[in-house]
Amino acid sequence: MATQMFEGRGHAAVYQKYRFAPGKELQQTILSYLQEKKAIPAELAVDVGCGSGQGTRFLGEHFKKVVGTDISEAQIQEARDPPCMPNISYLVCPAEELPFQDASVDVLTSFTAAHWFDFEKFMREAERVVRPGGCVAISTYTVDMSLRYGDCSEKLTKIFRECWDMILKYAHKRLKYVLEDYKEIFEALPFPDKKRITDIYDQIPMTVEGVVGYMESASPYQTFMKNDPKAATSLLQETEKRMLETMGVSSRETPVEFWVRHVCVLGCK
Numbered sequence: 001m002a003t004q005m006f007e008g009r010g011h012a013a014v015y016q017k018y019r020f021a022p023g024k025e026l027q028q029t030i031l032s033y034l035q036e037k038k039a040i041p042a043e044l045a046v047d048v049g050c051g052s053g054q055g056t057r058f059l060g061e062h063f064k065k066v067v068g069t070d071i072s073e074a075q076i077q078e079a080r081d082p083p084c085m086p087n088i089s090y091l092v093c094p095a096e097e098l099p100f101q102d103a104s105v106d107v108l109t110s111f112t113a114a115h116w117f118d119f120e121k122f123m124r125e126a127e128r129v130v131r132p133g134g135c136v137a138i139s140t141y142t143v144d145m146s147l148r149y150g151d152c153s154e155k156l157t158k159i160f161r162e163c164w165d166m167i168l169k170y171a172h173k174r175l176k177y178v179l180e181d182y183k184e185i186f187e188a189l190p191f192p193d194k195k196r197i198t199d200i201y202d203q204i205p206m207t208v209e210g211v212v213g214y215m216e217s218a219s220p221y222q223t224f225m226k227n228d229p230k231a232a233t234s235l236l237q238e239t240e241k242r243m244l245e246t247m248g249v250s251s252r253e254t255p256v257e258f259w260v261r262h263v264c265v266l267g268c269k
Helices: 008-019 024-036 054-060 073-080 119-129 153-168 173-181 182-189 208-217 219-229 230-248
Strands: 044-048 063-068 087-091 105-111 130-148 192-205 257-269
Touching: 008 024, 008 073, 024 192, 024 257, 044 054, 044 130, 054 063, 054 087, 063 073, 063 119, 073 087, 105 119, 105 230, 119 130, 119 182, 130 153, 130 173, 153 219, 173 182, 182 192, 208 219, 208 230, 208 257, 219 230
Parallel strands: 044 063, 044 105, 063 087, 105 130
Antiparallel strands: 130 257, 192 257
C-alpha cells in the first residue's frame, strides 16, 4: 500500500496554496512524447496521487476527460474546492487499486507522487488499465533547486539550501527514490518502449513567501513540525528574514526566479 504522508487537512491546505503546477518544460516534454506516440488526442487521462490537483488541471487543458485520484480525502477535498473544469473529476482511492476497467485509460500520469506508491502493485495496475498504445508519464521535481534575484542569486540559493538541508534530516526513507532520479521506478515500469529524462529545468514563478511556503508544504517539514514545532517554525522565519535582507527588500511578496530540475519517466504500452 502507498505510504500516506499528506492526510491532515492543514497540510493539504498548505499543499494547495504553495505547491506549483508542472512547469512549461516538463509539460512540453510530456506532450511531445504523447504526440510522438500518437497517444493524443485521447479520451481519458488519469492522474494518480494527484494531491490538490495542480498536475490534474494541466491535463484538463489537453484531454477530453481527466480523473485525478489520491488516497488522501483531505487532498481530494482541496482539489475539488477551487472552480473545476467540467472535464475534470476526482476520486479517493489508492494508487495500487485504480477503479478503472482493463485497457480503458489512454494516458496515466503521476506528478511528484510515485515514490510514495508500492511500485510493484502500482505498475501492475498501470499494465492493467492502460490500453495498448497508451502511455504513462511519471515525473518528480528533485531537490536540485536554486533561486535567482539580481546579483545575489548565489547567496540566496545558499540560504535556501541550508534551510532545505535542515528539513531533509526529517525525510522519509522513500525520498531516496527521488534522490536517485526515479531509476527504480523506471526499471519497474513494465512497458517495452520507455525512457527516463533527468535534465528538465523549469523556472517556476514564485515570491519569497511562495518559496518559504513550498518548504512548509514538504512532508519532511511536517515531520519536523511534529517533532519540534518551535525549532521548525523558527527555521522558516529566520530563513525568510535572511532572504529578504540578502535581497535588500522588505516585502515577502517580492518575486524571485525559482529553478527546479525535473525527472520524467515516459512509457508506451
